[in-house]
Amino acid sequence: MSSERKFPPACWAEAEGILLLRSIATGMVRLSQVANTGATTLPYPDEAQRALNSTILTCLLLKAEPPTSLLKLVEWAAHRPVDRWPAALPPDAVPPGSLLLDKATRQPTQLCYEWAVDAEDSASLYSEQRYMTIAAQRCQEEVHPEAYHAFRRLLVRRPVLTHRELTTLPAAGNGELEALGDLLRDIYQPTPASYLDQEQRTYTACARCHTLLHPTTEGGLWCERQRCRDMGTVRRGREYRADHGGGIHLLIRPLRQWVSEPGTWEIRMARRLTNNGADVELWPGFGNYGMRVRLPDGTALAVDCKDWASPALLGRQAKPPPPDPPYDRCTWVVPSARLRDRPGFRATFERYRSSSSPDLITDRELVGTVRQLVGPVALRNRHTGMALDRGDEPREGLF
Numbered sequence: 165m166s167s168e169r170k171f172p173p174a175c176w177a178e179a180e181g182i183l184l185l186r187s188i189a190t191g192m193v194r195l196s197q198v199a200n201t202g203a204t205t206l207p208y209p210d211e212a213q214r215a216l217n218s219t220i221l222t223c224l225l226l227k228a229e230p231p232t233s234l235l236k237l238v239e240w241a242a243h244r245p246v247d248r249w250p251a252a253l254p255p256d257a258v259p260p261g262s263l264l265l266d267k268a269t270r271q272p273t274q275l276c277y278e279w280a281v282d283a284e285d286s287a288s289l290y291s292e293q294r295y296m297t298i299a300a301q302r303c304q305e306e307v308h309p310e311a312y313h314a315f316r317r318l319l320v321r322r323p324v325l326t327h328r329e330l331t332t333l334p335a336a337g338n339g340e341l342e343a344l345g346d347l348l349r350d351i352y353q354p355t356p357a358s359y360l361d362q363e364q365r366t367y368t369a370c371a372r373c374h375t376l377l378h379p380t381t382e383g384g385l386w387c388e389r390q391r392c393r394d395m396g397t398v399r400r401g402r403e404y405r406a407d408h409g410g411g412i413h414l415l416i417r418p419l420r421q422w423v424s425e426p427g428t429w430e431i432r433m434a435r436r437l438t439n440n441g442a443d444v445e446l447w448p449g450f451g452n453y454g455m456r457v458r459l460p461d462g463t464a465l466a467v468d469c470k471d472w473a474s475p476a477l478l479g480r481q482a483k484p485p486p487p488d489p490p491y492d493r494c495t496w497v498v499p500s501a502r503l504r505d506r507p508g509f510r511a512t513f514e515r516y517r518s519s520s521s522p523d524l525i526t527d528r529e530l531v532g533t534v535r536q537l538v539g540p541v542a543l544r545n546r547h548t549g550m551a552l553d554r555g556d557e558p559r560e561g562l563f
């Protein structure tokens with residue numbers, strides 16, 4: 165029986181294996197949050213205990229050997245690929261061989277967070293949404309889009325701040341952040357001790373993405389971003405003494421995963437599209453979507469950059485952004501590398517998305533199409549010094 169017939173996406177969410185996986189992912193995220201505050205004593209968080217109970221029950225029903233403790237469950241999450249857990253899962257629900265915890269650091273993987281936000285009741289706890297909504301509302305009330313932009317750029321460029329920077333930032337030439345001072349203190353938390361090099365008493369940032377590297381059990385360093393790991397060896401960036409500037413604060417994980425990382429990519433993509441002659445606005449409508457791309461014929465595209473490990477979960481999240489500012493088409497952009505490594509990625513996304521949700525294209529396809537549509541006009545205008553001619557008919561392409 166095909167996976168689609170056995171688990172149609174409509175009732176996929178209620179399948180027992182899905183509920184179990186979601187519960188384990190939520191338990192692992194919660195456990196890591198508690199462990200990162202240094203509180204590792206009993207009682208364990210309810211979510212983690214519930215995940216253990218559900219796993220044991222499922223194992224007993226399936227006559228499989230259950231994990232005997234929460235520590236065993238953590239070991240499973242760090243070593244047993246999710247598609248080999250004793251749970252009935254649709255074959256396309258998880259990327260083959262993927263783990264919920266990183267082996268060498270026991271930190272939740274990107275996939276683990278994606279599962280934790282798949283459930284409505286836990287999404288608000290583990291996603292970036294509530295913080296981004298507060299920031300957007302405050303800046304909107306003060307009619308201050310520059311403040312919202314400064315906030316987004318800070319999250320992208322500075323996932324690490326010293327305590328002194330955090331407390332003086334709004335006053336030190338960044339007045340636009342003044343209304344967001346208390347929010348900044350909520351989202352930049354004292355760095356968990358697990359990131360500290362205990363001998364040197366230092367934290368080390370990744371030279372590529374500037375978030376902190378996590379020490380591994382083998383004495384190495386690990387970057388949480390898949391894109392940095394795809395580039396091979398770890399590149400050590402800035403070192404921070406533990407007491408530097410009154411202590412080191414790290415942006416909380418959901419904002420690193422769902423705002424900083426795509427933001428880096430969105431800024432780069434906006435630059436490429438602008439260089440190719442498109443008119444690009446980042447985070448329009450106080451962040452209603454990632455960027456608004458205007459083409460010479462007046463067509464406006466709403467573009468969001470999405471780099472998710474699971475195409476099924478990404479498809480389940482897919483919905484059009486609010487129409488402010490208005491757009492003609494909306495599209496989600498994924499890295500070409502993700503589709504190259506996972507040939508079934510697009511097909512799985514398509515199976516899980518609703519008919520009204522955004523299209524999925526790669527970054528290369530977007531840049532190539534915009535270049536095709538805008539390039540000749542931009543080039544001609546560069547020579548003539550004229551404004552873009554909106555009367556030009558676009559050539560064939562994705563839009």
Ligand SMILES: [Zn+2]
Nearest residue numbers: 370373387392
């Ligand atoms: Zn990195």
